[in-house]
Amino acid sequence: MYATKYAKATSLQDAVAKLAAADDGKFLGGGQTLLATMKQRLAAPSDLIDVTKIPELKGITVEGDTIVVGAASTHSEVAQSADIQRLLPVLSGLAATIGDPAVRNMGTMGGSVANNDPAADYPAALLGLNATVTTSKGSYAAEEFFTGIFETALDEDEIIVKIAFPIPQKAAYEKFRNPASRYSLCSVFVAMTADGPRVAVTGSGNDGVFRVAEMEAALASNWSADAVSGITIDPDTMLSDIHGSAEYRAHLVTVLAARAVAKAG
Numbered sequence: 001m002y003a004t005k006y007a008k009a010t011s012l013q014d015a016v017a018k019l020a021a022a023d024d025g026k027f028l029g030g031g032q033t034l035l036a037t038m039k040q041r042l043a044a045p046s047d048l049i050d051v052t053k054i055p056e057l058k059g060i061t062v063e064g065d066t067i068v069v070g071a072a073s074t075h076s077e078v079a080q081s082a083d084i085q086r087l088l089p090v091l092s093g094l095a096a097t098i099g100d101p102a103v104r105n106m107g108t109m110g111g112s113v114a115n116n117d118p119a120a121d122y123p124a125a126l127l128g129l130n131a132t133v134t135t136s137k138g139s140y141a142a143e144e145f146f147t148g149i150f151e152t153a154l155d156e157d158e159i160i161v162k163i164a165f166p167i168p169q170k171a172a173y174e175k176f177r178n179p180a181s182r183y184s185l186c187s188v189f190v191a192m193t194a195d196g197p198r199v200a201v202t203g204s205g206n207d208g209v210f211r212v213a214e215m216e217a218a219l220a221s222n223w224s225a226d227a228v229s230g231i232t233i234d235p236d237t238m239l240s241d242i243h244g245s246a247e248y249r250a251h252l253v254t255v256l257a258a259r260a261v262a263k264a265g
């Protein structure tokens with residue numbers, strides 16, 4: 001790991017000013033991705049600006065029929081939130097599957113969403129629930145926020161402040177883990193939202209998290225596992241690596257979508 005400077009930001013303006021003053025600074029969330037990358041010498045920021053103590057990024061609230069999660073909320077806080085467990089249990093359940101207790105106690109929703117790892121779990125929930133990402137510069141529908149593997153709509157000096165999840169009529173998440181890393185090899189999030197069914201897949205897409213329009217159309221007329229169990233995914237759109245071929249992942253999408261629909265009830 002190369003030498004770096006650490007500073008705690010006290011406000012959004014303070015964080016942006018500290019980043020502007022740095023040679024090559026980076027915002028720091030829980031450090032569960034960034035510090036590991038630095039240890040491997042794959043990143044060498046001159047300055048780390050910790051955004052997790054900024055008041056606007058803290059807290060989980062219920063606003064009408066929406067759950068609003070501050071970006072600095074840890075995965076453990078999401079998993080253990082009584083409001084989320086009561087109103088959006090699929091999200092607390094998903095958070096509880098992330099990594100191990102150390103990762104969940106440090107890693108934040110904002111950091112995970114900003115990172116947009118192709119195998120991360122939260123992006124599926126954001127896309128599956130049509131969440132809105134509010135930043136220091138504006139707000140984005142999940143659809144426009146995730147722009148490709150490890151790519152988002154964020155500018156270098158843009159901070160995720162909070163994420164708003166509309167509460168669906170029903171939803172479920174089926175995670176197929178890589179048993180070694182515990183990241184998703186393929187996972188499917190399904191929801192019946194106010195605007196109809198949504199199906200989002202993580203861990204498998206060539207371009208990162210994606211929706212399956214054909215499954216959504218089938219579920220709109222018939223919410224049942226049978227409605228999706230015959231719908232196949234083109235392996236050419238799937239990732240392929242030592243953990244699973246594109247064909248294997250494509251098959252998993254169909255199997256997991258059917259299981260998720262059945263689980264959602």
Ligand SMILES: Cc1cc2nc3c(=O)[nH]c(=O)nc-3n(C[C@H](O)[C@H](O)[C@H](O)COP(=O)(O)OP(=O)(O)OC[C@H]3O[C@@H](n4cnc5c(N)ncnc54)[C@H](O)[C@@H]3O)c2cc1C
Binds near residue numbers: 115159
């Ligand atoms: C062993 C292990 C297992 C894991 N398993 C899983 C898993 O099963 N599922 C899963 O989804 N993830 C998993 N992760 C990743 C974990 O969820 C990380 O916490 C997450 O990817 C990054 O969040 P962080 O808060 O630690 O961000 P950091 O590592 O601090 O930052 C990551 C990136 O986000 C940027 N950033 C951080 N906060 C903000 C913000 N508020 N606004 C804008 N940019 C910001 C940083 O500049 C950096 O580029 C695992 C990690 C480890 C180490």
